[in-house]
Amino acid sequence: MNRPTRRTVLGAALTAAATAGLPRTASATAGTSTAAALSVASWQQRWAPSAATDGLAAFETIEDDRADSHPAGHPHIRVENDTYRWTMHTVDRDSATDRQRHEVTGMRSPAGGGFLEWRSGQTWRTTYAMYIPSALKATTSFTHIMQMKQPGNGTSPIVVQSLRRVSGAQTIELQLPISGLLVGRTSLDPLHDRWVDVDFRITVGDGSTGSVRWILRSAGATVVDIERTGVDTFLADRVRPKWGIYRSLGDTSGSLQDCYLLTTAMRGYQLVSGTTGVYRADEARISRGTVDTDHTGHSGAGFVNLENTVGSYAEWTIQAGAASTASLELRHANGTATARPMDVTVNGTRIAAGHPFPPTANWDTWATTVLPVSLKAGANTVRLTSTTADGGPNLDRIAVR
Numbered sequence: 001m002n003r004p005t006r007r008t009v010l011g012a013a014l015t016a017a018a019t020a021g022l023p024r025t026a027s028a029t030a031g032t033s034t035a036a037a038l039s040v041a042s043w044q045q046r047w048a049p050s051a052a053t054d055g056l057a058a059f060e061t062i063e064d065d066r067a068d069s070h071p072a073g074h075p076h077i078r079v080e081n082d083t084y085r086w087t088m089h090t091v092d093r094d095s096a097t098d099r100q101r102h103e104v105t106g107m108r109s110p111a112g113g114g115f116l117e118w119r120s121g122q123t124w125r126t127t128y129a130m131y132i133p134s135a136l137k138a139t140t141s142f143t144h145i146m147q148m149k150q151p152g153n154g155t156s157p158i159v160v161q162s163l164r165r166v167s168g169a170q171t172i173e174l175q176l177p178i179s180g181l182l183v184g185r186t187s188l189d190p191l192h193d194r195w196v197d198v199d200f201r202i203t204v205g206d207g208s209t210g211s212v213r214w215i216l217r218s219a220g221a222t223v224v225d226i227e228r229t230g231v232d233t234f235l236a237d238r239v240r241p242k243w244g245i246y247r248s249l250g251d252t253s254g255s256l257q258d259c260y261l262l263t264t265a266m267r268g269y270q271l272v273s274g275t276t277g278v279y280r281a282d283e284a285r286i287s288r289g290t291v292d293t294d295h296t297g298h299s300g301a302g303f304v305n306l307e308n309t310v311g312s313y314a315e316w317t318i319q320a321g322a323a324s325t326a327s328l329e330l331r332h333a334n335g336t337a338t339a340r341p342m343d344v345t346v347n348g349t350r351i352a353a354g355h356p357f358p359p360t361a362n363w364d365t366w367a368t369t370v371l372p373v374s375l376k377a378g379a380n381t382v383r384l385t386s387t388t389a390d391g392g393p394n395l396d397r398i399a400v401r
Helices: 006-020 052-057
Strands: 040-047 062-064 077-080 081-089 099-105 125-132 145-147 155-167 169-176 183-185 193-201 208-217 220-233 239-247 259-274 277-280 284-287 287-292 301-307 313-318 325-333 342-346 351-354 367-375 378-386 394-400
Touching: 040 277, 052 077, 052 081, 052 259, 052 378, 077 099, 081 099, 081 239, 145 193, 155 193, 155 259, 169 208, 183 208, 183 220, 239 394, 277 313, 301 313, 301 342, 313 394, 342 367, 351 367, 378 394
Parallel strands: none
Antiparallel strands: 040 259, 040 313, 062 099, 077 081, 081 259, 099 239, 125 193, 125 259, 145 155, 145 239, 155 169, 169 183, 193 208, 208 220, 277 394, 284 313, 287 301, 301 394, 313 378, 325 367, 325 394, 342 351, 342 378
């Protein structure tokens, strides 16, 4: 099918921008200036299935042994307690007999309801925890455990998260096949036989208008955090996520075994503009710290626990629709008897030097500090940096209002 050219897309965007900028009244052209209303983009949860309650109705389609190659192994995709499990046997075959496939596709919200459709120009995020046993090995050919594709048979994958042997070493990687780009790669061995948190974000865009960010965390520590912009993440229609095991039988390393894959806490978010933005710990870029859960009262998947050292930091990115002023809220816990000061910078400019984050009753009690902030149109970075050897407080979230 014909795809819109970049010129067409850019022309439409410029027309919309120009129209949005036209003055509504004569007074707007007479030199009267007013502060732009706050418009910031933040993640809004769209999908949060419980495996135990929603089962496989959380997904758009189920591709369980499509060729009916191994009836004795059914079901290959099932629920165990509150996890999803994909079981692969060496005798399983897909309809193309040179490969194996057990996958689920898409997101239904609510379970059994309509599909969440990832369209061009939109930004989406999926997070989940996965367990890769040592029996699920990297191979010399493809072994995909997550894909992003256009729905329909025979379409090329847009994004693949894969287990691949590189010079004999087992790795996990993210590639953009239609762009011919390796986003990133890291060793698989330290991630075997443990729960690993996945955070994948995609701006769906044709040509050079797309972007991806791939984050892996193990035991709260960031293993990979890589972003690529100016990439092609769209073919036609829409993008649909897939999870499971899809692997080639062409492996030459002897790595194909009976195996399984587990996922839990699967979530889907869309980046949406509004007059308030909330940004939680698991959305931050963290230097010398972890996302932990061993204290109560945090608002998201955990809280930032920085190392007790000068220079450890957490950083968030806020997309603003226009230059504007706002209140910046910083939620922290400090179970010590003394303040934990931090420098607060916005776009590299320090707006609070050694800002004290005073003690709270304990590490389970949270308090909020508010600072004035000026945002520019586009991406804004907010960084909180420890200024003493004690490090910073625990950080739950920031918000702009």
